[in-house]
Amino acid sequence: MPLSLQEIVSQVKSGQTDPRESVETALRKARDSADLNIFTEIFEEPARKQAALLADKVKSKQPTGRLAGAVFAAKDNFLYAGTKTTAAAPFLEDFIAPYSATCLQKLLDEDAILLGKTNLDAFAHGTSTENSCFGPTLNPHDPSLTPGGSSGGSAAAVAAGICPFALGTDTGGSVRLPASFCGLVGFKPTYGLLSRYGIVAMASSTDCVAPLTRSPQDASFLLELLKGRDDLDSTTLDGKEEEGPRKGTAALKVGVIKELTAELDAEVSKSFDGFLDGLSRSGHQVETISLPNIRHALACYYVLVSAEISSNLSRYDGLRYGRKEVGGDWQEVVSRSRRTGFMAENKRRILLGTYVLSQGYYEAYYQKAQKLRTLLCREFARAFEQADFLVSPTSPTTAFALGEKVGDPLQMYLADLMTVAASLAGLPATNLPLKTESLPVGVQIMTPQRTDGWNLKIAEEIFKEL
């Protein structure tokens, strides 16, 4: 049993663990896993320096933060002042962040030690980390497979045992999917609970900071440190948990989303059935619930998110920061910089987003999708009247092979089939890794907005029984 974050921190605070050793161990493991292409940058000397300062504080009995000595990694779309934030795209390959992301800073303020930045699909567009300009990250369970995406590097860092947790972002499944492919807990909070300030924006109405951990308990611990209103992100909520008929974690009504249990791989199907049996044995009441329009969630997602992407990525113009293709007038500089600065998938989504927002197509696509989003939110609300929490597999398959889907963008999008609906509705959703004989399989636990702590407690209870 690996140590919990709280145990790790308590051992550092008591002097039992020297944070300098934690950092050396993490660096060594990172070096040993170099083939997996997990990191875009490792902060070797700064991490050692942080550890030395912390060791001094502990020795001289000064107060230390709630994450003292916990080594972690952050997806390379989190800005960290004074260092490169590349978003794994040519545009930002040499971009130095002028400020730090709020969530990153909160952890550093608690004396957590940042080991490095992890690889991702460029601009977080992808489900396999194969769209990175630095090449793909490999799955630690089987290096011929992808770790999932877009937070593949962060998932691999934890799955390879390099650090006990990592930060990622989840816009449509980008933490839950890699968590399920790598056998980790991936927690997407209620939209708005964690500040997006300092995150390279993808889709502003669904982007969420989301941690990857080894247990739901660790995710709960991080949630408490990360949540809360941020003046720098006006879409943040206060951290209050929703009151209501929350009946603890025993004898609950579980809704299995019927439309998300079709067309599953044999391994996933078997593991998921086993999971449902386990829930019944634990005293929960398991029922199938239909959310008829959830089968359109993926189409809805790609319309809305591509539209938001096309808007958010218009700031990459080669004029303000990042790669610039010199020569010619303004139009030429902008268009050429955008030609060489973006990866193919970025361009695909920009074009799609531009299309659904353009004259003549706006009503049929974008507005339609916005209304469908309302419908989905209402279907979830109705479902939560019948069940306490909803479950589905996180992915219809286990980790797929490198190269398998790169030639087929739609197939790549379908990897997010199970995860996008919770993103559209802003619900907290946790990937819980099941015990399997071969490749990891994850299940998804969804609860109403602002019941994040409760969601993770449910996950914790189930995790213990697995």
Add this chain to the structure above:
Amino acid sequence: MADFTRAQVQHLARLAKLDLTAEEIELYQKELAVILEFIDQLQAVEVGDLPPTEQVTDLRNVSRPDQSRDGLVLNREQLEANELEFADRQIKIPKVNL
């Protein structure tokens, strides 16, 4: 609807200020046609008079005092680190030809 012409891709590329090569135009033409066919399932969905959802928090008109704060305004050094050219206190960009 599932057919995507070269002219359509070029039009979108112009709107999005993306300079695409001939190969890219051909590739995206094919790929977007497939994606659009998938997305067209939305046409059959009944949404009636439902209001559109823009965002899923119930926040409205969140504001803060109109005051500058330390660390939130980039200084000249930070801007220069982004390889920007200055003329006095103005940033120079390539000529805009309309």
